[in-house]
Amino acid sequence: MAIVTALGIAGYFVFEGGPAVSLTPLLGSMLGADPIAGIASVIDGDTIEIHGQRIRFNGIDAPESSQQCDDARGFRYQCGAKAAAALDGFLSESRSVRCEFASWDSYGRYVGNCSRGDGVNIAGWLVENGHALDWPKYSSGAYAGQQALAKAAARGIWSGSFQVPWEWRAEHIAIEKSTSAPLFATGNIGCKIKGNISADGGRIYHLPGQKFYDATRISESKGERWFCSEADARSAGWRRSKR
Incomplete structure (x- = not known):
């Protein structure tokens, strides 16, 4: 032996x-930690999707889609939407992207270190051009140098004033929680979409009537969950079952 x-x-x-x-x-x-490569579509300033998998860039944080900032003259503008547009323009030059796995976030998204087809680090580009911030909590200051360059040159959000995305998000989530229903349901009360996690870590949701719906069992202790809509499932990083 x-x-x-x-x-x-x-x-x-x-x-x-x-x-x-x-x-x-x-x-x-x-653990579902294989690299992912392919044509990327932009979800927001720090999130893309490849082959149906949501991928969040590791170590940075961009303004949220609905977040506003002040420009150099003090006028409000949609800085979150602008960051997403800048990312889309950057990727259009070489749409193929490769991401190396870092972790799964609390929303079930794949967190990765991603490069454009020509090898340029996407997160670094976003930070250096003022479209995102180094997030010390997760980056250990990996992009602090690029951020210093962006700030010194008054690029992007550094040309005016802004609230850091993680603080903005915390405030608005607190407001939403007090005025809205929860995004994810506990159990299947009124929510029939099954968010399953496969043995290889894939996050797939099943709709009533699909082939494997009845056979799929949800274990919330393992991170599986019920969804009330397909939009909720997709925003959490799940993809629809093909059958």
């Missing part, structure tokens, strides 16, 4: 009489 010994380096094991074997690729695949 082979004896397996764990090394001090995570993800490596030694079978007696043999070399160290890395299980990182296998574990990454099991």
Whole structure:
């Protein structure tokens, strides 16, 4: 019987009489952490979609779609929409994108480090041109240098005044929670769309009448959930079942 010994380096094991074997690729695949590449469509200033998978750029935060900022003259403008438009223009020059997995966020989105087809780091470009901010909570200051350049040159949102997106979002979420129904339902009271997580980490939703709807069981303890609309499911990072 082979004896397996764990090394001090995570993800490596030694079978007696043999070399160290890395299980990182296998574990990454099991966690749904494979790279994603393909033609990207823009969702907002820091989120794209490839092959039906929502991908949020790692380590940065762009103004929210409905967020407004003040320009150099003090006039209000839709800075969130402007950031999304800038990203769309940037990607139109090389629409193919490749993203390396970093984590899953609380909304079930794939968080990745993404590059344009010509190798340019997308998050870095957004920050350096003032369309997004370095997010120290998640970046450890990885884009602080690009942000300093944007601020010094008064590019994008740095040409006027703005509220940092994470603070703006926290305030508006608090308001929405006090005036709106929850986005995700607990159980299936009035919400019939099943948000399933497959063995490889894929997030797929099933509609009543689809082939696998009746056989699909939802386990909220595993992160699976019920949705009240397809829009809610897509915004949370799920894609529709093909059958």
